[in-house]
Amino acid sequence: MKIRPADASDLQAITRIIAAAYHKYIERIGKPPGPMIDDYANHIRHHTVWVAETKRSVLGLIVLIPEHDHLALDNVAVDPAQHGQGVGRSLMTFAEQEAARRGYTELRLYTHEKMTENLAMYPALGWQETGRSEQAGYQRVFFRKAI
Template identity: 60%
Template sequence: MTLRAATAHDLPAIQEIVEHAYSPYIERMGRPPGPMLDDYVKRIEREQVSVVEVDGRVGGLLVLIDQADHLLLDNIAMHPDFQGRGLGRQLMDFAEAEALRRGFGELRLYTHESMTENIAIYSKLGWEETGRALQAGFQRVFMRKVVSQDT
């Protein structure tokens, strides 16, 4: 397994992962989830995307965006072929380490309220819900996780 910054060469794999990870939610939400609408060319150019590669194949992605007082975990997604191997957990651990490396003591994320499976996973990993609101046309659940050298 290799965790590295995404390059333009990774764009087709990133788009495939996003399609597989989020298309099941279209029916539940009544529209494509936000990550399906994102501009990954710009995200890669801004060095906001990391990928996990296994045996030469991109199996997951992580989008991290610096904010004024926290690191935003904007997207984390695994290709179904790579789910259940602990790679998503490794990406989450990397996000925490990256927040500390960049000088942040807090990670934040948001997800759609209908993505109850994801909310449960985040909660199990120590994230706390901080609110719910309509944002950009989506009913979102906002979560945070305080990180320190001890976590």
């Protein structure tokens, strides 16, 4: 598996993975999760999205947005058919390495409070919860990880 910057030819695969990964949360949240309404063509143009791929296909993606004092992990999604293969963990490791490469000492992310799988996974990966609040019409849980 290789992680590389996404390009315009990846947009269809990214869109497919986002739909597959987040569809199950629509009923739980009551509306499409934020990642389903994001503009991935814009992320590609601004070089903020990377894809994990094999020679055959894109397996997952990560969106990293530089902020003044941290690197924001805006989204990580894996094709559900690839769950359990280490793709998500590789993307999370890549985020840490990329933050360090850019000189950041902290990564931050948020998830929806009803994405309970994430609320268990992030602390298991060493992330610390820093707060909860409504943002952009979503009930979010915020996390940070020192690099």
